[in-house]
Amino acid sequence: MFHHGVKSGVAIAIGYAPVALTFGLLAKSTGLSIVETTLMSMIVFAGAAQYISLNLISLGTGTFEIIVTTFILNIRHFLMSASLNEKAERDALWKKALYAFGITDETFSVAAMKEGTVSASYMFGLIFISYSSWVVNSAIGHVVGAYLPENVQLSLSVALYAMFVGLLVPAVKTERKALWLAVCSGAINCMLLLWLHVPKGWAIVIATIMSSMFIQWIVEKGKETTYAQ
Amino acid sequence: MRSDILFIILGMGIVTYIPRMLPLTVFHRIHLPPFWRGVLRNVPYATLGALIIPGMFLIQDDLWFGILGFVSAVFASWLGANVMIVVFVSVLVLTVYTFI
Numbered sequence: 001m002f003h004h005g006v007k008s009g010v011a012i013a014i015g016y017a018p019v020a021l022t023f024g025l026l027a028k029s030t031g032l033s034i035v036e037t038t039l040m041s042m043i044v045f046a047g048a049a050q051y052i053s054l055n056l057i058s059l060g061t062g063t064f065e066i067i068v069t070t071f072i073l074n075i076r077h078f079l080m081s082a083s084l085n086e087k088a089e090r091d092a093l094w095k096k097a098l099y100a101f102g103i104t105d106e107t108f109s110v111a112a113m114k115e116g117t118v119s120a121s122y123m124f125g126l127i128f129i130s131y132s133s134w135v136v137n138s139a140i141g142h143v144v145g146a147y148l149p150e151n152v153q154l155s156l157s158v159a160l161y162a163m164f165v166g167l168l169v170p171a172v173k174t175e176r177k178a179l180w181l182a183v184c185s186g187a188i189n190c191m192l193l194l195w196l197h198v199p200k201g202w203a204i205v206i207a208t209i210m211s212s213m214f215i216q217w218i219v220e221k222g223k224e225t226t227y228a229q
Numbered sequence: 230m231r232s233d234i235l236f237i238i239l240g241m242g243i244v245t246y247i248p249r250m251l252p253l254t255v256f257h258r259i260h261l262p263p264f265w266r267g268v269l270r271n272v273p274y275a276t277l278g279a280l281i282i283p284g285m286f287l288i289q290d291d292l293w294f295g296i297l298g299f300v301s302a303v304f305a306s307w308l309g310a311n312v313m314i315v316v317f318v319s320v321l322v323l324t325v326y327t328f329i
């Protein structure tokens with residue numbers, strides 16, 4: 001099962017590489033040492049929060065503000081963890097506590113789209129390869145900087161988004177509900193981000209909850225009417 | 230290693246880990262009503278929607294960059310390509326696009 005996890009994590013590992021390399025490079029230009037850079041990737045393991053923290057560090061923002069910003073940005077993992085818990089096998093608590101550390105947008109998406117239940121050993125495999133790529137490439141980025149040609153770097157920035165699409169489309173093909181959930185959530189997210197200027201972390205949480213509840217409400221209402229007839 | 234940076238890193242690590250860990254370890258014996266179980270089962274698809282839209286279309290100032298990446302990814306996965314191939318096709322198409 002561990003190797004199944006590793007196999008489904010390869011796409012994440014590849015997608016993380018350019019993001020982590022760039023993080024390493026930016027961390028260097030922000031003035032972080034290679035130890036600090038690698039340690040942040042090892043301990044935090046959250047792309048967006050790490051990028052934003054560099055920005056805040058370079059602006060001289062206080063420790064407390066940086067930590068609060070990180071919390072707000074990563075509160076969405078609470079929702080993902082709760083959702084994953086619904087299909088998680090009954091593994092030892094310490095194992096679940098351990099793999100919980102590796103829940104990111106990407107590892108969650110891959111695990112959630114997997115058929116059947118999710119075991120701790122599968123999660124360990126999935127996270128092992130994703131985490132390794134993240135940490136190692138952060139360090140490499142700090143050392144060598146961006147050696148990739150600029151247009152390749154540019155096009156690699158689409159990799160993780162393409163992976164999300166690649167995970168969603170098969171679900172949409174088999175279940176129309178998946179399409180409505182995604183479109184509805186995307187629309188709410190757009191409105192929150194672009195119009196109401198809600199912070200990104202909260203926008204994803206609110207859009208996901210509203211869409212999930214709204215579509216579920218419609219589904220249950222549909223059932224009631226069928227029973228009534 | 231500067232201690233202020235170390236505090237930032239540790240603090241960030243803690244506030245990132247807690248939301249990831251609580252539901253999997255504390256909620257595991259709580260039985261939710263069917264409606265909320267349904268909602269949680271919807272979460273993955275809704276999350277993917279919010280991760281893709283609008284982020285994918287805002288990678289570059291050039292809106293076509295995101296649109297082209299999106300269309301090629303949808304096209305490849307609609308034809309049944311696995312996730313790796315989808316990523317490869319999308320990156321390849323955009324590499325060509327940025328060349329011309």
